[in-house]
Amino acid sequence: MKTSALSTLGRRTALPPISWLMQTALTRPKLISLAAGFTDNATLPVEISRRLLNDVLRSPKTGRPALQYGITAGETHLRELTARHLQKLDAADNRAYLPERVMITGGSQQLLYMTLEALCDENDIILVEDPTYFVFLSILQSRGLRARGIRLDRDGIDLVHLETVLERLKKSGELPRLKALYLVTYFQNPTGVTTALAKKAGALKILKKFERAAGHPIYLLEDAAYRELRFAGDDTMSALTVRGAADRAIYTGTYSKPYAPGARVGFGILPEPVFTAVQRIKGNHDFGTANLLQQPLARALASGEYDRHVAKVQRNYSRKARVMKQALAEHFPKSVEIWESGGGLYFWARLPKGISTGMKSKVFSAALKNDVLYVPGGICYADDPSRRKPDHEMRISFGSASVENIRKGIKRLGKVLKKFVK
Ligand SMILES: Cc1ncc(COP(=O)(O)O)c(C=O)c1O
Numbered sequence: 029m030k031t032s033a034l035s036t037l038g039r040r041t042a043l044p045p046i047s048w049l050m051q052t053a054l055t056r057p058k059l060i061s062l063a064a065g066f067t068d069n070a071t072l073p074v075e076i077s078r079r080l081l082n083d084v085l086r087s088p089k090t091g092r093p094a095l096q097y098g099i100t101a102g103e104t105h106l107r108e109l110t111a112r113h114l115q116k117l118d119a120a121d122n123r124a125y126l127p128e129r130v131m132i133t134g135g136s137q138q139l140l141y142m143t144l145e146a147l148c149d150e151n152d153i154i155l156v157e158d159p160t161y162f163v164f165l166s167i168l169q170s171r172g173l174r175a176r177g178i179r180l181d182r183d184g185i186d187l188v189h190l191e192t193v194l195e196r197l198k199k200s201g202e203l204p205r206l207k208a209l210y211l212v213t214y215f216q217n218p219t220g221v222t223t224a225l226a227k228k229a230g231a232l233k234i235l236k237k238f239e240r241a242a243g244h245p246i247y248l249l250e251d252a253a254y255r256e257l258r259f260a261g262d263d264t265m266s267a268l269t270v271r272g273a274a275d276r277a278i279y280t281g282t283y284s285k286p287y288a289p290g291a292r293v294g295f296g297i298l299p300e301p302v303f304t305a306v307q308r309i310k311g312n313h314d315f316g317t318a319n320l321l322q323q324p325l326a327r328a329l330a331s332g333e334y335d336r337h338v339a340k341v342q343r344n345y346s347r348k349a350r351v352m353k354q355a356l357a358e359h360f361p362k363s364v365e366i367w368e369s370g371g372g373l374y375f376w377a378r379l380p381k382g383i384s385t386g387m388k389s390k391v392f393s394a395a396l397k398n399d400v401l402y403v404p405g406g407i408c409y410a411d412d413p414s415r416r417k418p419d420h421e422m423r424i425s426f427g428s429a430s431v432e433n434i435r436k437g438i439k440r441l442g443k444v445l446k447k448f449v450k
Contacts, residue, residue, distance in 0.1 A: 041170040045162060045407040048387070053401055060437035063401040065217065065373060066428035068348070071341050072288055076333050080324035090323075098319040100311045102132025102295070106326040110295045113329060114281070117255070117263060124268040124277075129297050131306060132317050136253055136282040136294030139306070141167055142313070143249060143278060143298075146305035147207040148173050154249075155193065155209040157185055159408030159421075161217045161251065164210060168410070175410035178209070182367070184223030185211065187230045194238045196414075208247040208278075209235060214255040214264070215372025218408045218423035222370070228267040232276060247302070249278045256286035256338055259346035260370030268297060275299040283325055285373075286338045291321045345373070348426040348434060355435050359442025361449045373427035376405075379420045383448055386419045391448055400440040 032039065046063075053061040085091040101107065107130040115125040133139040148154070150172040156164070158177030168175050176193050179186040190209070197203045209231060213223040228248065235246040250267045267277040282294040298306060310316070328334040349368070352375060356366055360377070367376035385391050385404045392404060405421025424441070426434055 036172070037170060040172060042166070044166045045387075046403070049401060049403065052396070056399070059396075059399045059401055060429060060433045060440065061401045062424040062426075062429060062434070062437045062441070063403045064425060064428045067285055067289055067373070068341075068344055068428055070430075071337075071344050072290075073328075073333075073337050076328060076337060077288065077291075077324060080327045080333070081320075083327060084320070084323045094320045094323045096319065098316045098322070100316045101307050102130065102317060103319060103322040103326060106132055106293075106322045106329070109326055109329040111297075114266075114268075114279070114297065118265050118269050120265070120269045122269075122274065124274045124297060129299070129303060131296050131298055131303065131310070132322060133294045133296065133310065134314065134317050135284055135289075135292045136251065136280045136296065137163065138310075138313070139280045139294055139296045140164060140249075140251065142306045142309045143208075143280070143296075143302065144168070144171060144173065145309050146302055147247065151205060153197065153202060153206045155190070155206070156410050157211060157216065158410065158412070158415075159218055159405060159418075160210065160410065161212050161253075162403075162408045164251075165408075165410055174205075175412060177410045177412045177415065180216075180219060180221060182221060184213070184221065184227035185231065187227060187234060190231060191234050194234065198238065198241050203238060203242045204244070206238075206242055206246055207244075208249045210249045210251065212251045212253065213266070214252050215257060215369045215374070217254065217372070218374055218403060218405065219376040220367055220369025220372055220374050221376075222264055225265050225269070229270045229273075232267065232270055232273050235276070245276060247276055247278050248273070250280070252279060252281045254285055254372035255281065257342065257345055257373065258371035259342045259349065278302060286341055287325070287328070287334060291325060293317060293321055293325055342371075345371070345426065348429075348431060349375075351431050351434050352424070352426040352438060355438035356442075359439045361442070361446050363450050364445060373425050375424050375426070377402075377422045377424060378405075379422075379445070379449055381418075381420050384419045385422045389419075391444065394444045394447065395441060398440045398444055400437045400444070402441065 049063050084094045107127040111125045111127040111130050153174045156175050157180045179189040267273050278298050280296040365378040386406045403423040406419035409417040
């Protein structure tokens with residue numbers, strides 16, 4: 029008899045690498061975690077949410093629909109407001125922003141997962157930034173999908189490398205397995221990099237060139253989770269604004285980062301036939317995201333409370349990023365290269381090559397011993413057999429730690445690094 033009745037996926041799904049880090053942070057109260065990707069507790073919209081929920085539940089007329097099942101693709105008003113919101117961000121006016129193309133999901137995480145379910149069979153290939161969002165890599169691992177990393181520059185992926193990888197896949201006969209290029213385009217997790225619009229357009233053009241050999245469309249999956257956490261520079265337009273991209277760009281966004289992760293409301297704009305496939309899959313998952321959570325959010329967007337709140341959140345992260353920048357300049361060895369960001373929650377630190385930051389490294393254990401935690405860069409790299417995984421980098425977050433703890437944490441980490449780096 030077999031010892032377990034688990035499916036292939038059930039058996040294969042590995043413990044996410046971040047679980048241990050999160051557990052450690054919770055069980056050691058003195059530890060300063062610069063690892064967590066959490067948003068700042070201090071700016072979560074408690075008052076606004078109470079008021080809006082009260083409004084929703086004020087009368088049976090408004091309360092009942094919120095407590096009833098809803099539409100699988102999302103609450104109609106929230107879909108309209110989301111379409112308008114995105115259209116405003118992109119300052120665009122094309123058919124990409126129709127509310128019918130908007131899907132509301134249980135966080136954008138659910139949308140990323142379902143998009144892969146809709147597009148990929150086991151062994152299919154997804155191109156990712158090198159490095160990328162490690163939970164996305166966990167989905168690939170769980171679903172038996174393969175990843176190929178595309179080198180990342182300070183303004184997005186290296187398009188020459190993208191083309192080289194595609195040529196290689198074509199030569200090896202694997203191109204028909206390639207379904208999408210996944211890019212975290214704003215203040216990327218983990219590096220803080222924002223992808224230039226020209227790079228999105230360039231990538232779409234290159235992907236299109238290889239579609240004939242692939243035998244099907246190759247999508248650009250644009251994850252804009254951190255877009256609204258911008259505190260410096262101008263916004264960059266999304267791939268939806270690129271001419272001819274309406275049927276190849278899949279855009280995912282979220283109300284988690286700018287508003288409340290606990291509301292678990294994400295959204296996306298999807299072209300056909302992906303939209304219909306994802307909608308059906310979502311029907312099987314949950315019949316639709318909780319109305320009780322969608323309705324207050326719709327009210328926040330409609331009343332302008334959402335925009336006012338986002339402005340406050342941006343100011344808060346701007347200050348915390350500034351504090352982190354100053355602390356890094358003061359305490360980190362000069363040979364550590366820092367990639368600062370004009371938004372999001374993260375800075376990326378690159379130690380000289382050869383100095384490992386991995387969970388089993390001396391640097392990591394020394395940091396832990398000194399009660400400070402970071403995300404080792406290595407876990408953000410896909411299992412790509414065509415290159416060795418770099419492991420000399422770290423993601424440090426200014427999101428959830430207080431200003432005081434950012435200063436203290438960077439000081440502790442700097443002291444540790446000075447033992448290993450000149
Ligand atoms: C790059 C990126 N995409 C998507 C998500 C998913 O967020 P949510 O499901 O809260 O929308 C996260 C969360 O940390 C993220 O970092």
